[in-house]
Amino acid sequence: MNEAICLLARSVGVDAQGFLNVQDFLTCKRSAGPSCLVLDIRLRGSSGLALQDLLKSEHDPIPVIFVTGHADIPMSVRAMKAGAIDFLTKPFRDQDLLDAIAISLERDAARLIQERQDNDVHVRFEAMVEREREVMAAAAAGKLSKQIADELGISEVTVRVYRSSAMRKMRANSFAELVLLAHRLGIVVKDDRNSLN
Incomplete structure (x- = not known):
């Protein structure tokens, strides 16, 4: 057989x-x-x-x-x-x-x-600097640039620079694609302050 x-x-x-x-x-x-x-x-x-x-x-x-x-x-x-x-x-x-x-x-x-x-x-995610990862995770979680800037102690302009850099390094053609990649990586942190009970 x-x-x-x-x-x-x-x-x-x-x-x-x-x-x-x-x-x-x-x-x-x-x-x-x-x-x-x-x-x-x-x-x-x-x-x-x-x-x-x-x-x-x-x-x-x-x-x-x-x-x-x-x-x-x-x-x-x-x-x-x-x-x-x-x-x-x-x-x-x-x-x-x-x-x-x-x-x-x-x-x-x-x-x-x-x-x-x-x-x-x-591999692409690991190639990013820590700040790019933080901005990517926060942005993918739905936080506004102002919220991210306040949390990380940087300016909104700097947040936008890091987000743009994260998109380029992750080869995301749109912000929506970046969000999908963040979810795939499991790096999206839920913000309990914005959640509804």
């Missing part, structure tokens, strides 16, 4: 590698590109569900597709609740597995793109 699945994936141009036990998979060097794991419920010395739990506990985002000849409803529900892409019962149609692999690789590719974008945003 292991070799058959690898051959099937390779037949459509997907680079596939088979593993006969959990340890071999865990110690292998994985590709930096999109990937997924086709996983049997029953494994030598372990279970596919236990491996899925381990990957989840280690924050390993690899998409998982389960295949099994011994399925029951609670097992499939548990796998899907834990984030499995699909749960196929043997014998399954080759096309069903290929479709699940294609969906998994698309999702993982999208995740990798998002991670790279998030990393780029963090």
Whole structure:
């Protein structure tokens, strides 16, 4: 079954590698590109569900597709609740597995793109001076230039200079985009004085 699945994936141009036990998979060097794991419920010395739990506990985002000849409803529900892409019962149609692999690789590719974008945003934020970060956070929280100037002990003109510099360094084309980036970074501080109860 292991070799058959690898051959099937390779037949459509997907680079596939088979593993006969959990340890071999865990110690292998994985590709930096999109990937997924086709996983049997029953494994030598372990279970596919236990491996899925381990990957989840280690924050390993690899998409998982389960295949099994011994399925029951609670097992499939548990796998899907834990984030499995699909749960196929043997014998399954080759096309069903290929479709699940294609969906998994698309999702993982999208995740990798998002991670790279998030990393780029963090790198740009870290390249700013502390005052630019403070002004960006305060402005994104909805504070006016006068409020920010009073809090930071600088002039409104200086606030506008820092805000403009923050927009340039964060590559924000508008103030609204700067606010979105600040929220993405999680740096917007709620001002309780302006909140309604």
